[in-house]
């Protein structure tokens with residue numbers, strides 16, 4: 001019998017149109033990259049099982065389409081998530097400027113709303129020459145918001161695993177804190193017990 005604990009985590013990836021959300025996810029989960037662009041219609045889910053700190057994590061990662069017309073629909077998926085990737089394209093200044101709005105949207109929708117909700121920011125496409133967002137500018141924004149920042153390339157598989165696993169690790173810590181809090185208070189209702197996803 002495997003003595004490891006198992007935890008299910010729901011993660012989401014958000015950001016402007018075409019910044020590479022789907023590509024990052026495919027690189028992380030399938031180790032593949034496609035040059036062709038197929039916009040994500042609404043949302044889709046990919047799963048990956050990893051082992052972190054002697055815990056088996058089943059990551060369910062929700063990929064959301066960046067198109068404006070899906071914005072209100074995809075925001076319904078934020079609810080109940082354990083962490084979020086904020087993605088932008090370092091060659092597209094507008095996509096970086098939009099991060100504030102994406103972050104605000106997510107924080108407004110997650111339940112419960114809390115300061116410790118895990119997020120990481122990814123500046124994607126660092127393999128390209130025509131950068132519009134200097135690394136320091138992105139770093140300063142993230143520092144101010146207390147969000148870890150990674151410069152990544154879905155195409156060349158740079159920093160992708162590190163970024164996803166940083167988020168998974170933070171989401172796991174938050175999960176454990178909540179679990180301890182609930183255990184300590186010994187006030188778990190049967191519904192709450194069913195809701196906890198640890199086995």
Ligand SMILES: Nc1nc2c(ncn2[C@@H]2O[C@H](COP(=O)(O)OP(=O)(O)OP(=O)(O)O)[C@@H](O)[C@H]2O)c(=O)[nH]1
Pocket residue numbers: 015016017018019020021022023024034035036037038039040041064065066067124125126127128152153154155156
């Ligand atoms: N050079 C380069 N191109 C990338 C990278 N990541 C993604 N792309 C390309 O950027 C385009 C858009 O990528 P997607 O992953 O579909 O972007 P998305 O954010 O999922 O887009 P929506 O679903 O429409 O919101 C595709 O043509 C990808 O091949 C990268 O790291 N480097």
Ligand SMILES: [Mg+2]
Pocket residue numbers: 021022023038039040063064065066
């Ligand atoms: Mg997509």
